[in-house]
Amino acid sequence: MATFRKRPGPGGRTAWQAQIIRRGHERQYKTFDTKAEAEAWARQIEGGMDRGVFVSRAEAESTTLSEALERYEREVMPRKKPTTANRERDRVRSWSASSLARRSLASIRGKDVAATMRDMEGRGLSPNTIRLHLALLSHLFNTARTAWGMESLANPVEMVKGQRPKLPQDRDRRLQGDEYARLLTAAASYGGEIGPIITWAIETAMRRGEIASMRWEHLDRPARVLLVPETKNGTPRRVPLSTSALAVLDGLPQAAAGPVWTMQAASISQALMRVCKAAGITGLTFHDLRHEAASRFSEKGFGAMEVAAITGHKTMQMVKRYTHFRAEDFVGRLG
Template sequence: MGTIVERKSKSGTKHRAQVIKKKEGEVVFSKSATFSRKTAANAWIKKVEKDFDAGKLTNRQIQTTVSELIDKVIDTQRKQMGKTKSQVLKTIKLFDVADFEVASLRPADLVEFANQVAEGEHGPAGRSPSTTANYMSHLSGCLNLARPAFAIPFDRRVVEEARETTSTLGITGKSKKRTRRPIPEELDALMDFFVRRESRDTRAIPMSKIVPFAIFSARRQDEITRILWDDYSQEHATILVRNMKDPGEKEGNDVVCELPPEAIRIIESMPRLTDQIFPFHKDVVGRQFTGTCRFLGIRNLRFHDLRHEAASWLVETGRTLPQAMSVTGHKIWSSLQRYSHLKKVGNRYENWAWMEVIT
């Protein structure tokens, strides 16, 4: 007998139909699909059962579910999987689509999955189109490996049609480029807070140095906490950034980046107590920054915005895009293309009073 399970969401009620056939207690056939109307689900069940009884689906082997496919991809993966991708794949297994057979997936099933992601099931409500697109991308990557890697029958056109549909409907989309930069008053407030706290507590993390170093070096918070003294060359004004974030490579992407004089000055002011220049955990640095912004009433400013500030500053002080890339570590011009419209406006950090205080 076929079964129908109703699920209500913001996009309406969905009906998941499933037909399971057993022989001597073992499942010999299983197929499922989701429909907007219950009548359509019932009609589908009748057709599948009729085809099975007529022998058209006899001896059909049990198909791999989406959840099982994800496990296969993870187990077979030889490259180190990024933290975000690993978490997304783990979360996908909580959605209805995880129990669907890969071979029976239709574009409508993937569109429904995208709707569930966007509506915030199994996570924060109201996921953005870019976040939803990220979920679709990781699921699509697994599905596209089904046939060539595991001999699981799957038509890649299902993925193509579903992604085109979700994009047309606005369920998925590209992320908007952030343009948030800290204004001088905000930086002054942050620096004053950090300097005062560090003067009272010598054990406090030197955020008064980490924040400006992030601006002058264009380094991400996890990169800052990984830099070793051995990776730094005052003579050549460079640092070796190990495993720099890159869409194509999750490890082994070591890049030598130029250091502006301001960044070198901050490094030289740090005591050599450990192998790391900034021997602190990246999450602690992030929490310190976010918590202080919240305490000071500074809204919508993220630590990563300091990297955006760095790229803007590099261009504004007269560097060409290739020269700016030698500091930021970007490999392609398009990553910095949005800064090309900036005109040289001088160095907003020239004679910055806080440099004398922290160094």
């Protein structure tokens, strides 16, 4: 049987604490404004115990989001790739600074997540940034429920699936007309490694981070293949190299081991922006060069599975997103 006792509450009011002690279960207790509320809670808990379906909410009710984020950063993030963990660390800090941080996990509901989404939109965060923040929060709640023993915990992010901001349409930016020639001319004037890197990106479809991480010891020149040991999707792959790609390497200072490039990923993007401005090219990002490369592979006659093997995509849907044909490309073949 539950027991109830009066306790001093906030503002001098009387509060009622309900306590349940039953063999085979942890002690359950909670404080309410009225005895009727305490009795109703006790009936619900004891009913669940009688039916054998009770799961304690004590830990979920006593753990704040801030505390859970600290545990997530301490226990979960070290098992992820360093690049992924670094990106997630910024999102952890963002959630830790939010109004939900001092709330218990059990008290956070779908409407709270929806309100936070609206606040993010009001601060100008992009739909994709908001999506990534929600993904981290969702993973945290799922981890707390499955690995931290908080089985009773509901995931509030799942309650707002239909309210998430719409992501922009897939980009289909490709190099047009003489843009490639203008880009290389401006890159040559800019100097440094950005020109060879642009050519390399279009010849290999490698991601910016993969290019920045290239090492000489991963090159198998006789086989004309470069190993990419760490990829975005976690699966290493071997990239076949065209004669133009090999020519890029031939133009670099040779070494038996060590980094191929001195430029870091962020510097590559910054340099491309300046080169595009000098060339009078607008709306082009470094990731668009990966789109361009994948589309060129398709135009050369490679099938979808072959393109996926080169680019490292795991699904045909992703290959479709990254291969953009132009209607003009089909005219000659239509007759």
